[in-house]
Amino acid sequence: VIDLRSDTVTRPNPAMRAAMADAEVGDDVYGEDPTVRRLEEAAAARFGRQAALYCPSGVMCNQLWLRVLAPGGTEAIVEDNAHVVNYEAGAGALLGHVQFRTVPGSRGVLDPEVVAAAIRPDVFPLTPTSLVCVEQTHNRRGGAVTPLETLDRLRRLTDEAGVALYLDGARVFNAAVAAGVDVADYAALVDGLSFCTSKALSAPVGSAMVGDADAIVEARRWRRRYGGGMRQAGVIAAASLVALEQMTDRLVEDHAHARLLADAVAEVYPEGLEAGTVETNIVCIENVDAAALVEALADRGVRAGALGPSTARLVTHPDVTEDDCRRAAAALKDALADVAR
Amino acid sequence: VIDLRSDTVTRPNPAMRAAMADAEVGDDVYGEDPTVRRLEEAAAARFGRQAALYCPSGVMCNQLWLRVLAPGGTEAIVEDNAHVVNYEAGAGALLGHVQFRTVPGSRGVLDPEVVAAAIRPDVFPLTPTSLVCVEQTHNRRGGAVTPLETLDRLRRLTDEAGVALYLDGARVFNAAVAAGVDVADYAALVDGLSFCTSKALSAPVGSAMVGDADAIVEARRWRRRYGGGMRQAGVIAAASLVALEQMTDRLVEDHAHARLLADAVAEVYPEGLEAGTVETNIVCIENVDAAALVEALADRGVRAGALGPSTARLVTHPDVTEDDCRRAAAALKDALADVAR
Amino acid sequence: VIDLRSDTVTRPNPAMRAAMADAEVGDDVYGEDPTVRRLEEAAAARFGRQAALYCPSGVMCNQLWLRVLAPGGTEAIVEDNAHVVNYEAGAGALLGHVQFRTVPGSRGVLDPEVVAAAIRPDVFPLTPTSLVCVEQTHNRRGGAVTPLETLDRLRRLTDEAGVALYLDGARVFNAAVAAGVDVADYAALVDGLSFCTSKALSAPVGSAMVGDADAIVEARRWRRRYGGGMRQAGVIAAASLVALEQMTDRLVEDHAHARLLADAVAEVYPEGLEAGTVETNIVCIENVDAAALVEALADRGVRAGALGPSTARLVTHPDVTEDDCRRAAAALKDALADVAR
Amino acid sequence: VIDLRSDTVTRPNPAMRAAMADAEVGDDVYGEDPTVRRLEEAAAARFGRQAALYCPSGVMCNQLWLRVLAPGGTEAIVEDNAHVVNYEAGAGALLGHVQFRTVPGSRGVLDPEVVAAAIRPDVFPLTPTSLVCVEQTHNRRGGAVTPLETLDRLRRLTDEAGVALYLDGARVFNAAVAAGVDVADYAALVDGLSFCTSKALSAPVGSAMVGDADAIVEARRWRRRYGGGMRQAGVIAAASLVALEQMTDRLVEDHAHARLLADAVAEVYPEGLEAGTVETNIVCIENVDAAALVEALADRGVRAGALGPSTARLVTHPDVTEDDCRRAAAALKDALADVAR
Ligand SMILES: [Ca+2]
Ligand SMILES: [Ca+2]
Ligand SMILES: [Ca+2]
Ligand SMILES: [Ca+2]
Ligand SMILES: [Ca+2]
Ligand SMILES: [Ca+2]
DSSP: OEEOSOGGGOOOOHHHHHHHHHOOOOOGGGTOOHHHHHHHHHHHHHHTOSEEEEESOHHHHHHHHHHHHSOTTOEEEEETTOHHHHSSTTHHHHTTOOEEEEEOOBTTBOOHHHHHHHOOOSOTTSOOEEEEEEESSBTTTTTBOOOHHHHHHHHHHHHHHTOEEEEEETTHHHHHHHHTOOHHHHHTTOSEEEEESSSTTOOSSOEEEEEOHHHHHHHHHHHHHHTOOOSSTHHHHHHHHHHHHHSSTTHHHHHHHHHHHHHHHHHHOGGGGTTOOOOSSEEEEESSOHHHHHHHHHHTTEEOEEEETTEEEEEOOTTSOHHHHHHHHHHHHHHHHHHOO | OEEOSOGGGOOOOHHHHHHHHHOOOOOGGGTOOHHHHHHHHHHHHHHTOSEEEEESOHHHHHHHHHHHHSOTTOEEEEETTOHHHHSSTTHHHHTTOOEEEEEOOBTTBOOHHHHHHHOOOSOTTSOOEEEEEEESSBTTTTTBOOOHHHHHHHHHHHHHHTOEEEEEETTHHHHHHHHTOOHHHHHTTOSEEEEESSSTTOOSSOEEEEEOHHHHHHHHHHHHHTTOOOSSTHHHHHHHHHHHHHSSTTHHHHHHHHHHHHHHHHHHOGGGGTTOOOOSSEEEEESSOHHHHHHHHHHTTEEOEEEETTEEEEEOOTTSOHHHHHHHHHHHHHHHHHHOO | OEEOSOGGGOOOOHHHHHHHHHOOOOOGGGTOOHHHHHHHHHHHHHHTOSEEEEESOHHHHHHHHHHHHSOTTOEEEEETTOHHHHSSTTHHHHTTOOEEEEEOOBTTBOOHHHHHHHOOOSOTTSOOEEEEEEESSBTTTTTBOOOHHHHHHHHHHHHHHTOEEEEEETTHHHHHHHHTOOHHHHHTTOSEEEEESSSTTOOSSOEEEEEOHHHHHHHHHHHHHHTOOOSSTHHHHHHHHHHHHHSSTTHHHHHHHHHHHHHHHHHHOGGGGTTOOOOSSEEEEESSOHHHHHHHHHHTTEEOEEEETTEEEEEOOTTSOHHHHHHHHHHHHHHHHHHOO | OEEOSOGGGOOOOHHHHHHHHHOOOOOGGGTOOHHHHHHHHHHHHHHTOSEEEEESOHHHHHHHHHHHHSOTTOEEEEETTOHHHHSSTTHHHHTTOOEEEEEOOBTTBOOHHHHHHHOOOSOTTSOOEEEEEEESSBTTTTTBOOOHHHHHHHHHHHHHHTOEEEEEETTHHHHHHHHTOOHHHHHTTOSEEEEESSSTTOOSSOEEEEEOHHHHHHHHHHHHHHTOOOSSTHHHHHHHHHHHHHSSTTHHHHHHHHHHHHHHHHHHOGGGGTTOOOOSSEEEEESSOHHHHHHHHHHTTEEOEEEETTEEEEEOOTTSOHHHHHHHHHHHHHHHHHHOO
């Protein structure tokens, strides 16, 4: 079976297994795990920021950044289809006490003019805007990349308004590779960011927050409250370190594989790609009976996911080869012929 | 000075003063204030629902209904410019723990298709939709009325989705009078509603929640937590009862007065009425330097408000006469000539 | 019927009715209600503090002070039987996000040594102490008075620890009258206090927060969120102003009346007064079948309350005369003879 | 250096390293990690309950159980020195929205009579009690064991009151070994429990919740919100499985080692053991200058911790041998001779 449901299904590779087996560890709640420290220092360095904090999940990174950057009773501007809106079970309001203003994006990319119009000043009794969130790449909108120039415009307008800017960079390395941008250039523009090592970077567990030292100190306190403090976390951080150091450049391959899939769709069902070109490792097929397509693919040995009633999603990652993807592309053509009339 | 900043500025009329002076009272925390009971029964009867609960403000009604209808960790769909989004200082997330999905409306009126597309099922880990909120009339969008037919369509689609429907009817009597609809017809379509007696109905203090008996029992418990339980509240409920019984039909006058103002704008600055006709007692003037217009009007003895940098607002109410409004219309023409180039 | 369930049952007196009928009002959400302003200024002056804020209830005052003085995620030290612990439906945690450390008091009076031992420093990951709450007089513990000297010791130790001190002075005038202390002397020792006008001061509705100007500004913002902003609130503030100006000195009468009741208990059932002497207007009768006593009193035309299975409570107030209390004392002796074996 | 600060400092043993290296993994957010499933099934079986949920920390287990067992706006009765009160940075109120009633215990063991007296019925506007929490063993009170008979009495009284019972069993295996009780006997008496594998069971990361299937389903949803959902978590669950299967019986050794330390204290400074005998692996030394003792021990190659100004703590665990503990006992005698006058 070729599993293209998500890049989260990746298993640790041999280098990760070895690193985990040998990892030097300590009690990270006391700040004494040398491998966690190495990972956090490497992450900070890679993104050109002061500090980083290792967390058990990307959801926790998002939630902790909401806490650090958006005081309770303020508003965060987020794109309608963002992960933090759709997939975090309401935690932003329930635990984070921050109000969301959801605005439409173009393939998930925020329009700076829309954002500027939505910002509210801190004049009682208005709900003041404290934060703008960008998802890089955008999961539900086909792995779309927010251009550096767009991020720069968002930075300038948020600066002017005294509003923070957050980059949910769960797949920020996919964006960087696709756009030919250094991740540090994204990082330089935001108050905080997070990235994930357990998706196409193949680590089993772990995301990290990156930002200013004082924000990370505050995040550490919040992490405790959310139950994210782990003891000898070096055993998993070791794999995340391999992910960070060895797995980012090869993402070009996943992107090429995704284009194989996209080309197949374009060939037999161009209206399925209405949302635009495939930029990274996510292929969203729209205007289909998603459940039927998922089932038709399953019959052909390919696992895909449904994002909604009429949108299916396939995601490439290191655990599928070019050959797998060619076979998946063939299956996709075949399945689409059946399903999309 | 002719104060058209808001209909909230209304002072109690002589009938209200008299009713307050004579009100029979008891301890409402024990449920023993006869005047509060009479008001709650009258409100329930007027809206054709089982029960009502008197509250110190419309904000509290909104917040308590969020609590009753939207469990923590779920999502409420609200129009971008709704009061609960803009003017309640983030309480929905901070105290109510409900996530907002803000969607654009047409003059504040929700589009049922947009709402239907935004509803999310209760499938882990999605944030499920629990509630749709309608503001009747819509404060920030020129007092626009959501037609009964639109509300009916929202009811049908929320029923189908198992989602609650709430009517923030702070000015629901303005809508009913303008549309020629019985408020009970609105009430029949929603899970809960609230209305305010302290705006154009002239009461000094007080809003009420109306709905099913069990929802109101639950709301009473929440009211305690939010600090809304008052003791001999009959002294203010007496005025609210006068408001409910004597002040709703005359709203036609306020609407006629608002049209005097709108006609003045139409005459000298039609682009200021871009948003559409004036249906009730609120006149929004758009595409102007709002601060300048407010100041120019103040110079001419008329107080107005700014909703944003380019939108000014005037609101008619019982404390201004037809003559006041004719003078205000003249001032408005004069001021617009100065301010709008 | 002689209603001694609580001093909250008091109805506005004729002076209050007159003041309400004549009250000059404005829109207090805009800060324009002259009567509310007069009340707030009078309250600030009476307590010797910078500012005050009028609220619909004592519960709201307590909750807003928790918000202002105890940041989310910190701990407040409160006496086991305090109102904020027992009677506010969990709002402190649910809405206020503050953790309670409940400690035993002596007749509700905190022991400074117990408090000092309970204070926790702000060392991660400890839950830091931010606040100590004192209830003056103590409702559930027989209207007991926290002596000025005790409050002073609490002030010194909280100062040393960098912890705030709050006085829930719902009945602070009863304490002041009983102890011969100026309320300003209590107020001088705390970061914030609140007092209630709707209990033995006879107002129908209204409590107020008193403290530093900046704290009150912050409280005003919180009041909006909790739904406590009222429009022409001057109609009730007028009565609260009469309460503050005319009704505090006469509390000595209520205290004398309470001693009549206490003497009756002492005569026929001394073990019922185990908790100590009656200092103010609340008489707790312990070691009885409270439900039976309440019923036996009801049969004799006297309404009392049960605080728990073995504690009954009677409270004197301006709506009962000395003669009422003598009759109630006789009924009490009779009822106790029946109920307490 | 002999590190006795805590049993959390334990590093994974060779069997764990091997299990982690070989662990079969899948995406646990999809419920597809076979090793996590095996651990959860083994945990459920060991405790004789229906289901279990693996979490990144014991703090998260505590917080999720609060969420599952204590609805927002209710009260949990907890011992004054419990971990959830002292060491979780206020999360119970801030994120969990549950009010704490802290009551004194005897060496951390709750007195059923005190608990019974503290339970409040669900009568508006009282804050109803929903939960009683027991910490087994009690961390801050010298690793004391709550006897099975005490737990049984708590169960009977909570059943009678309709209140849930939770066992924070971070060190429940220490209790079971010391008391000669099967952990399933504890588990049979409670609505939910959690246990930790990263303390004296030597796993690097991981705690688990155990209880009824429907409670665990609900906990899984909460875990998502708190950011505790991990992907290929089998890599750490593999070590936790070794912990559960191989490391519980040997806790008798840690207890014997703790007694060596306790004997040393008893010999030279008996007043340091005022709190009672050492039952498990934690030795609290009271009535000392804790900071001075910690420093004196550090000078002698032994790391200890300070629980407060006058209480030091030493904890034995698998990474220290009998010989280490004999040397630590000697150092302790020496240090106490210096520090305790
Ligand atoms: Ca992975
Ligand atoms: Ca009014
Ligand atoms: Ca929107
Ligand atoms: Ca009263
Ligand atoms: Ca206590
Ligand atoms: Ca460990």
